[in-house]
Amino acid sequence: MTPGAGGGESAAAHRSGRQESPEERADRRWSDLLQEVRVAQTGSQVLFGFLLSVVFMPRFAQLDQFDRDLYVVTVVLGALATGSLAAPVSYHRLFAGRRLKPQLVDAAARLVATGLILLALTIGSALLLLLREAVGGAAAAWITGAVMAYFAVCWLLLPVFQLRRQDHRGKRPPDG
16 A cells, blocks of 8 residues: 555545555546546537637527527637636646646636536527527427436436445545
């Protein structure tokens, strides 16, 4: 086992079943976080790029005020999502060489979580805008609500349920 400061096994290694130093753990968590961000960031950037072009389409002038306002909200949410998902790069540049990797990983993880929430809201509002044009107001609202509920189940409820099942069985998942 990895010796801690007092010569015994580190508490983190004991809980996670891994034999890694705090620095190795921070490096592993940072690498995992970067892989996750690459997926979400690419999606948010592509969606944001498409949203930016919508205002220049001829049909945009025909939208009613609600849809124009919804478009503005969608673009702002997309910008915030993209900014949140890109922020870990800035943190990394500012923290580099300062021996603050655990703090970097914690801050970046919070920004990514915020970015994912903003991305879900961006997708939801973009879907509502699109469906209002395609199928009308009431159907658009119901379909968008169902899609957002699905996101909540997949992105939040299923992982929380799995964590609770693991905790109930007395097995703590590795700290990631």
